[in-house]
Structures are given as C-alpha cells and as structure tokens.
Amino acid sequence: MLLDTASLYFRAYFGVPDTVRAPDGTPVNAVRGLLDFIARLVQDHRPDTLVACMDADWRPAWRVELIPTYKAHRVAEETPQGPDVEETPDTLSPQVPVIEAVLDALGIARAEAAGYEADDVIGTLATAAKGPVDIVTGDRDLYQLVDDARGVRVLYPLKGVGTLQLTDEELLREKYGVDGAGYAELALLRGDPSDGLPGVPGVGEKTAAKLLATYGDLAGIIAAAEDPRSKVPPAQRKRLLEARPYLAVAPKVVRVATDVELAPFDPALPSTPRDPEALAALAERWNLGGSLERLLAVLRA
Numbered sequence: 657m658l659l660d661t662a663s664l665y666f667r668a669y670f671g672v673p674d675t676v677r678a679p680d681g682t683p684v685n686a687v688r689g690l691l692d693f694i695a696r697l698v699q700d701h702r703p704d705t706l707v708a709c710m711d712a713d714w715r716p717a718w719r720v721e722l723i724p725t726y727k728a729h730r731v732a733e734e735t736p737q738g739p740d741v742e743e744t745p746d747t748l749s750p751q752v753p754v755i756e757a758v759l760d761a762l763g764i765a766r767a768e769a770a771g772y773e774a775d776d777v778i779g780t781l782a783t784a785a786k787g788p789v790d791i792v793t794g795d796r797d798l799y800q801l802v803d804d805a806r807g808v809r810v811l812y813p814l815k816g817v818g819t820l821q822l823t824d825e826e827l828l829r830e831k832y833g834v835d836g837a838g839y840a841e842l843a844l845l846r847g848d849p850s851d852g853l854p855g856v857p858g859v860g861e862k863t864a865a866k867l868l869a870t871y872g873d874l875a876g877i878i879a880a881a882e883d884p885r886s887k888v889p890p891a892q893r894k895r896l897l898e899a900r901p902y903l904a905v906a907p908k909v910v911r912v913a914t915d916v917e918l919a920p921f922d923p924a925l926p927s928t929p930r931d932p933e934a935l936a937a938l939a940e941r942w943n944l945g946g947s948l949e950r951l952l953a954v955l956r957a
Contacts, residue, residue, distance in 0.1 A: 657703035658778045660793035661766075662711050665690045665755060667794055667813060669748045678942045686751040687758065688947035693817045694764070695951040697792060698925065700818075701811075704787075705923035708759055709777040710768035713739040718771070722905040725852040758938050762951070763930030765923045769916045779912030782808050792817065797843060797851070800912065802828060802836030833865035841874045844906040853910065856899040858892065878903060927955055 668689025676685040698706065715727045716739075733741035759766055767777050779801060782789045788807030791798055801808055802825055810823040821827070825835045834842050845864035847855020859867070871877045880886040881896035888896070896903075929935045929952070939948050 657697065657701060657706045657790045657792060658781055659694070659697075659706065659708045660774055660778060660791070660795055660798065661690075661708045661755075662714070662774060663794045664693050664792065664813075664817075665752070666748070667816075668693060669745065669751070671816060674747060676943075682750065682942075683747045684751060684754065684942050684944070686748055687754050687942060688944060690755055691758070691944065691947040691951045695947075695954045696817050697811075698951075699954045699957075701790060703790065703925065705765075706925050707765045707767050707781060707921070707923050709774040709781070710756075710766055711774045712768040712770050712772060714742050714773060715740050716771050716773060719909045723853065723902070723909050725854065726909060728852050730852075754938070754942055758935070758942075758944070758948070761929060761931045761935035761938055762955075763926035763928075765921045767918055767921055769918055772913060772916050776913035776916050777918065779914045780916040780918065783914040792820075797840075797848075797910070798912070799823060799828060799832075800836055800840040800843070800910075802839070804836075808836075832861065834868055838868055838873070840907070840911045841868060844903070844910040845874070845877075853906065854902060856895055856903070858895050863892075874903065874907065925955060 665686045669686035672685035672689035672692075674683040674685050676683065676688055678684050694706075697703075715731070719726050720728075727742075730743050731740045735741060756766065767781065768774070769777060775795070775798060778791055778793075778798060782791060782801050785806075785808070788809075790809060790811050791801060792811045792813070794813050796812070798810055802810055802823055804825045811817075812821040812823050813819070814821055828835055828839060832839065832842055842861065842864045844853065845856055845859050845867065846861045847853045856864075867877050868874075871880045877896065878900065880888050881893050886893075935948075938944065
C-alpha cells in the first residue's frame with residue numbers, strides 16, 4: 657500500500673475540526689486525522705507493506721521549466737534554490753513535521769526523493785513492485801498507474817477513507833473511455849487548472865476521450881491533425897496544431913516518473929513502535945490520544 661501522504665493529510669485537515677488541539681493550543685487535526693486514516697486503511701485492507709510517500713519538492717524545477725504555469729497559482733513564496741513554498745493553511749504547515757516525526761517513531765516507512773513529487777515516488781515503487789499494489793490518493797493524476805495485469809489499482813477516498821472508490825481499468829474505461837496508460841494523455845489534452853496545465857483549448861474530457869478512441873494515442877492524434885486528408889474537424893485541427901509546442905512537453909510533465917532513485921527503507925508494517933520513548937513524548941506533547949492508540953491497536957492485531 658502506497659500513501660499519497662500530502663493528499664491524505666490535506667483531507668484530514670479539512671475533515672477534522674481544528675478544535676482538536678495540543679495542550680498549548682496548537683491545532684493537530686491533520687496529525688490525528690492522518691493517524692485515523694492509516695488505522696482504518698490497515699484494518700480494512702491488511703497490506704503486507706505500507707509506505708508513506710512524501711513530497712520532497714511539490715513543484716520540481718524540471719517540470720516548471722517545461723510548463724512555467726505548472727502549479728504556479730499555488731506558490732506562496734519563490735525560493736531561488738527551491739523548492740518553492742506552497743500556499744497552505746497557516747495551521748497546517750506546522751503539523752507536517754509532527755506527522756513525519758510520529759511516522760518515524762512508529763516505524764512506518766517514509767519515502768521521498770530530492771527534486772521529485774510524491775507521485776513520482778509512488779510511480780517508481782508501483783512500477784518496481786512484484787505483487788499487487790494499492791495506491792491511496794485523492795489525486796486523479798495517479799489513475800495513470802492503474803494496471804489490471806499487474807494488480808495496481810487506486811483507492812480514491814469518496815468520504816474519509818471508509819468509503820473508497822476501487823479504481824481499476826474497467827472503471828476508467830467506463831468513466832473516461834481510457835485505460836490506465838491512456839489516462840495521462842487524456843489529462844494533458846483536457847488540461848487541469850488545479851495543476852496549472854492549460855490543455856488544448858476547446859478540448860474537454862469527452863473530446864479528449866473521443867480523440868484517443870479514434871486515433872489511439874497522442875502521437876496518433878497529432879499525426880491526424882497534421883494530415884489534411886484526416887477527418888479531424890477544421891476548428892479542432894487548428895487548435896491541435898497551435899498547441900503542438902505544449903503537446904511536445906506536456907507528456908513529460910504529466911506522466912509520473914518511474915525510475916526515481918530512493919534511499920533504502922523497510923516497508924514492513926511494524927507491530928510495535930520503532931522508538932517507544934520518542935512516540936510517548938510526541939503523544940503527550942501533541943495530544944495524540946485515541947488516534948494514536950487506535951493505530952497502535954491495529955498494528956498489534
């Protein structure tokens with residue numbers, strides 16, 4: 657099981673009241689909410705291994721170089737040496753180091769790589785996995801990794817993590833008209849305002865799916881647009897041809913990396929905390945209470 661950790665703690669932050677606080681009054685709703693999420697996921701799915709995948713760089717420079725608008729609207733402060741500071745709620749940012757410290761004290765593996773997003777870490781681990789993989793994320797971009805033949809699916813939270821959409825290729829074909837491999841091309845054609853991806857003007861999700869169904873893949877669509885004998889409608893042809901500079905670089909930006917170099921880690925789920933003393937201190941300092949106890953009970957079971 658691979659966790660898109662930031663996606664989950666953002667959901668926890670907005671799903672758990674900020675009245676959940678440490679003794680000094682600091683909100684810990686994201687910390688406790690994430691612990692509850694992990695407890696529920698382990699209890700319901702019993703994964704053999706679990707990795708909390710992290711964003712070492714939420715807006716990698718190599719992606720921005722190709723598409724300057726990539727996540728630009730989410731930058732709170734530019735950092736010359738990078739990574740830029742992401743705009744996040746004031747009371748969420750201080751909780752992230754606490755989350756990392758608690759996971760480390762528990763012995764739950766964290767994985768990240770300088771210059772890459774959690775998506776790239778997930779892509780690398782999912783590609784290298786020898787058995788089935790469940791990816792837990794609220795980010796549809798990771799649908800591109802769904803692969804029935806290899807048992808890779810996405811568990812997409814609909815309501816907390818108690819109600820998950822089990823996303824396999826059948827569901828993707830039903831909802832979007834593409835399989836996992838085709839989802840990235842669908843996404844880059846239609847664009848994604850939340851990631852600052854412009855897409856091709858006039859090409860929405862349904863049009864993108866139709867183009868992919870007709871011409872097979874992005875290369876086939878571009879070839880058809882460049883062929884005056886093809887049946888691509890004139891207005892659509894014009895838009896596709898004008899978007900060629902974007903379409904030349906978008907695949908590298910939208911597709912997750914699958915060959916990121918990661919430091920060694922042990923993905924086995926711990927039955928007891930790695931550092932009980934540190935965990936006890938964190939529990940008292942941050943009032944982790946029942947959330948931590950529930951997770952420890954599930955890990956022991």
